[in-house]
Amino acid sequence: MGSDADQRLFEAVYRDDESAAERALADGADPDAAHERLRVSVLALAARRGCEGIVERLLRAGAGVDPVGLRGVTPLRCAVVGGYADMARSLLTHGALAVEPTTNGSVLTVAVSFLSHRSRPANLTVLRLLLEAGAAPAPGEEAPLITAVMLPHAPPAAVRLLLAHGADPDQRRSDGAPAIVLAARRGDHALVDVLLAAGAEVDAQDRHGRTALMHAAERNERRVLGTLLLAGAAVDTVGADGMTAPHLTRGWLEHHHGLESGEERAARGEVPVVRSTVRLAPAGLRLAADERLLRLLADVVDTAVAGLGDDEWERRACKNAGLARSFAVRLRDGSAPSADGAWQQLDITVDELAVVRLALDTLVHGRSTVPNRLELADLLDELQRQHHR
Structure with missing residues (x-):
């Protein structure tokens, strides 16, 4: 903050006072001013605080969208985390995606990951804008669909959005686990249904030869079992460890009664089961x-x-x-x-x-x-x- 006008510009950001920011710029404030202590540009600070009007004024004044500071804080990432759709649109229009660093992961993965905490329509709009702008995961990151499926509270709308923009419903995690297996393990019948509707292979196997049905049977995820069986999942697939879905179901019945998975109710007696949970x-x-x-x-x-x-x-x-x-x-x-x-x-x-x-x-x-x-x-x-x- 080199000048009095720069100081007033930062103060305007802290108050979210658009008129004061306009006056400071008119008095010669640098739209690329950086805060010495916070090590952040005035544009990134305005984006972080959700000052959409001030961000627009700074962009019109020629502010650069490059990261400023040791942490590589970018205005676009601030807009993505905050779910500020209009701000993200303006930043993308000014080329923010092209200068977005990937040292701390891609902004696309950040957008998908934050949907676990904030699944408001604005956050989905931000994700759509990034996809339309060609955002991609950084080298070494999982595919966005896998990131979405693994979220603690994965919103089906986000998965549908990714599928609509070309995500493969049979996408596999880096260890070979298909998305439908990951959704089944988590007991997320809604995501299983979304993936099946998009054409996912119902009997896709992970690297251990286990299908989504087998994982759902082992965990007694009844709604997932019903969804998979209605989609025609095979009950006789044999995994690399010799397990089948009915075998895993019988193992569950040794402790918990009442689940059926394409076979008659299992008789009592010890059932040796190779478990993955x-x-x-x-x-x-x-x-x-x-x-x-x-x-x-x-x-x-x-x-x-x-x-x-x-x-x-x-x-x-x-x-x-x-x-x-x-x-x-x-x-x-x-x-x-x-x-x-x-x-x-x-x-x-x-x-x-x-x-x-x-x-x-x-x-x-x-x-x-x-x-x-x-x-x-x-x-x-x-x-x-x-x-x-």
Whole structure:
């Protein structure tokens, strides 16, 4: 902020006073003025604060749409996050997309991701404007459809919009999981229906040979099962681990009665099932899973604690690192078969649940390379959804 006029221009932005901003520009304020302390341009600050009228005036005065500041804050990204459709349209018209950096991810992925928190019509309009302008994911990012399907609260309207702009309904995640499998795992029958209506292959298999029907059967997602069966999903597909949807359903029935999946009700008796999910029991905190998954969670806890170090782990968890290591030992050695042998189960405390969630979050969202990051992301997602039910 070099001049008095520049100072008045920033003050006008803080008050969202369009007339004052116009006067400051008329008095010689620099439309590209940068805030020395915040390290942000006046245009980006106006965009962040939702001052759409001031943004329009700055653009008419010749403000550049390039990022200013160490964090690469851009006016377009501010408009996208805020869901300011008219502002985004003006910025795109002035070439903002062409100078948008991708070091912190693409603005398209930001637009899709924020629909989980803000699914207002304006946010969908912003996404449409970006798609029409040719926005694309950055190298290494998942396809926008996959990002949308994996959102905690994926709005079907966003998926329809992506499909209308050329997204492949059979799009696969980088680990080979089809979008319809990801939607089925999450129990999102609305997204499964949207994908099927767009032509998604109902029997598409993930890298383990499992279909959406098999994942829905394992998780007792009844509405998803109904949607898939009505679409003609095959019940006899065999996964790489030898499982079929009816087999997984029978495994579920060993603990939970009443689900049918194309076969007669299963008889009682131990049913060996290869599982791809962990489960929190509704009564108390009981973790149930295959031995392999429990060992995987133990490795996750040990790796996260070792990677962060005791001091950083304790700062984040507000708990002694020894608790985490002891829990890892219990995950490996402390489980016991359930009464019918369908699960390995382990009674855990609230603190131990927090340990495994923090460890998963650390590896999934951390900077270090993790070979099975997507599998860990799926496990974290399932624990989060069950814990909040």
